[in-house]
Amino acid sequence: MAQQRIGIIMHGITGRMGMNQHLIRSIVEIRKQGGVLLANGDRLMPDPILVGRNLEKIQALAVKFGIERVSTDLDAALKNKDDTIFFDAATTQARPGLLKRAIAAGKHVYSEKPVATNLEAAMDLYRAAKAAGVKHGVVQDKLWLPGLLKLQMLNKAGFFGDVLSVRGEFGYWVFEGDLQPTQRPSWNYRSEDGGGMILDMLCHWRYVVDNVFGPIKSVSCLGATHIPQRWDEKGNPYKATADDAAYATFELESGVIVQMNSSWCVRVRRDDLVTFQVDGTHGSAVAGLTDCWTQSRVNTPRPTWNPDVRQTHNFYDDWAQVPDSTTYDNAFKVQWELFLKHVWGECDFKWNLLEAAKGVQLVEVGLQSWAERRWLDLPKLEA
Structure with missing residues (x-):
């Protein structure tokens, strides 16, 4: 050796x-x-x-x-x-x-x-x-996060049957900087410095959706600047010119509907900082960064709607956790190792600059959709 x-x-x-x-x-x-x-x-x-x-x-x-x-x-x-x-x-x-x-x-x-x-x-x-x-x-x-790897395994195994929809929730509350120090750099909230939720996160959602759920056909996106003033690292107030939230809906080529909410202005009450719920004819799954829970068709409860009576059923109890059947390494490190081997001539590497351009394309079309307030198709990029 x-x-x-x-x-x-x-x-x-x-x-x-x-x-x-x-x-x-x-x-x-x-x-x-x-x-x-x-x-x-x-x-x-x-x-x-x-x-x-x-x-x-x-x-x-x-x-x-x-x-x-x-x-x-x-x-x-x-x-x-x-x-x-x-x-x-x-x-x-x-x-x-x-x-x-x-x-x-x-x-x-x-x-x-x-x-x-x-x-x-x-x-x-x-x-x-x-x-x-x-x-x-x-x-x-994110393609090598344990939660998403488990989702891919379920999909490959046919667990979902026909996938109907995906709902994604991402984000947390980023402190404005006046009462508590902010957790993110101030440039993230200035469009003139390259900030913005749509630019930041739609690149991620392009490769996640394309690789895990299928190619995106069309897009509807709405951005927002919910908090117009923040305080920078030195405690000085500044005008937030970039979008701090994005509400996007994607129609896939397969007909599956994907909804992705991304926000720096949301307080977390869910399993993780990002969650994906996949609903199919034979079962559903909810995945976070590391964990994944499933509910099959035969284990789906029959809820009773009665707004006059307090709900006593714990719906979380109806879900089974997917076990860690293998060892998961850091997602960034895994991809670095693949790229290094690719440069050395030992393996293929499909996550290239064309895939990067696809992410930027979704950003551009998402911003256009917001500006024009309408659905837009996503053209195929020619290699």
Whole structure:
């Protein structure tokens, strides 16, 4: 068994997502486990260089997690032929330019989403990567969440019969910043800085719906800015110009109806921060991030409607939990391992920049639907 090095330029890893999910829980953990196991028994070991504008921050991360290389010079990092992958988790608005620079330098690219704020820029990235012959991928982490993996297993087993509808609820209350410190960066609530619930979450719902339930045919979306003023990290008030909630309905090519509510202005009274309820002719299931509960046709109770009598039936008792029949790893780490093996030439990787563009397309059509207050079809993207 030999260890094979693979160099990664990691950009934007001082932010919440880049640091926690991609650096700490993915690359650092892969290094701790001795790399990614290859088919021939070798181990593929990531060797990251942390690139950012704030040298103090990236040096502190490097020291803490045993990473040897840091730089504030992205151009120099892109010129290093020993580092073959460029990863970006910085701001959405800067992402197309960064990825184009990496592609021009001959790097394979892996990126957080959305890859752009508009479809034209997203498709331009895909075509540039295809023309350059580099490998490319986008983070679609929710496909490896235990709850959604259990839903996919139920669907594959035919548990639902004919699927009729899906209802998704996502979000929680993000503090405004006056009484309690806010949990999310203030730029998330300014459209001029790339914020907005539709831009943030419809990219996720595109790949979740397409891969778990089926291709989307048409869209109706309504956005809202429920809280018009928030307070930033320094305690200063600012005008919230971005949508902080999105209420979307998707009609799938199969006829299934999917409703997705996404909000930073909702207080949680459900099983998890995100839940998906799937109803079918033979059974239903409700999945969160990790757990999944089912109710089959023969175990469905007969409720009695009587608004004059207090409801004593506990409907939660009628659901059975799907057991953890396997070990689930961190969803971001799982996809990182697949991409690293793909770059090494060992496996296919379908979650590419064309799939990223599909997410941006749903954002664009969703925003248009909101502006025009009507249903819109989702055109097929040509590869």
